[in-house]
Amino acid sequence: MFRTRTILHATALVAVIASSGTAAALVADEKGRQEGTRAGIAQVRADLPGRDYRYERLDAPARTVVRDERGAIVATFTDGARTAAITSHTRTFTDPARTPAVVTTPVWVRLAPRPWHLDAEREDWFRPWLDMTVADRSDDVLAVATQYLDGAPAVEDKVDDKPVRYRGDASFGPADFYDYLGVSWSFPGGATENPAPDRYGALDAAGFVRLVYGYRLGYPLRDGAGQGIGLPRDPAAMATLDAGVLIRTAPGRLALQPGDLLFFDTTRSGVDNVGLFLGLDQAGRPRVVSSRKQAQGPSLGDDSAPRKGGEPLGLHSVRRL
Secondary structure, three states: OHHHHHHHHHHHOOOOOEOOOOOOOEEOOHHHHHHHHHHHOOOEEOOOOOOOOEEEEEOOOOEEEEEOOOOOEEEEEEEOOOEEEEEEEEEEEEEOOOEEEEEEEEEEEEEOOOOEOOOHHHOOOHHHHHHHHHHOOOOOHHHHHHHHOOOOOOEEEEEOOEEEEEEOOOEEOOOOHHHHHOOOEEOOOOOEEOOOHHHOOEEOHHHHHHHHHHHHOOOOEOOOOOOOOOEOOOHHHHHOOOOOEEOOOOOOOOEEOOOOEEEEOOOOOOOOEEEEEEEEEOOOOEEEEEEEOOOOEEEOOOOOOOEEOOEEOOEEEEEEO
16 A cells, blocks of 8 residues: 555655755855855764764754765754755756756755754664665655656556555646545544545645655645644645744845745735745756646746745745755
């Protein structure tokens, strides 16, 4: 059964987002980022057994950077967040039906079994998990997010012995992940949600994020009434989530890492949209995967979105899960 297998895999083989020096923290002001990184080093340690890793503590946001014996970044862990970044082979993401943008990144985004904190590298779970993670080539957050773009092939698996399309081209609609799947879903709190037949294959912005992070990768999900822990049903509630860490600190100094959730206020009436940051395109512009009405489903965005100083207008906040 796909649901069980996916969640077990996400727990056992959680991988960190790999990044190079610039990809580990993509910042609007690169010079400012480099200066902040140098000033933020609190400690460098290489006293753990096994492979010669060095562990650096940086700030803004507080995080641990893992480097190999040559000084190259292996992984980045942000305090309070489960998402981590691992540097691995470079991949290219495109959405030719919607935009000519091309995103090329060495970052792989995975979910660690628990939120990061200072000195977590000393805990028993960490080294076995990291060693498995750096070698993992299964679909990560970024790969999963792009499996619902226009023209993406449909793929089925068994849920309760019935074939269910769990990935493939999605349309837009007021639909959650179980509507897209066409299956009923029982949440940990006991509530059961049934899919709307006319919303099969559709996703709204929050439903898309819940499908990627929740159904596919095992992040906890709240029911439609907001009960339980994890990702709630609407973007505004996600923006005030009591999990992960708030990344946005000041206008013009937007530090992003692939996999971050970007929240938008497009109508000046509050947060009404959410997307997943994929990386910078060939023009150095941030690309966000989001299910939008204008694109009739998940897309990498287009080149008509108004921007100021390289930052999308209407951006409300950024959260790292």
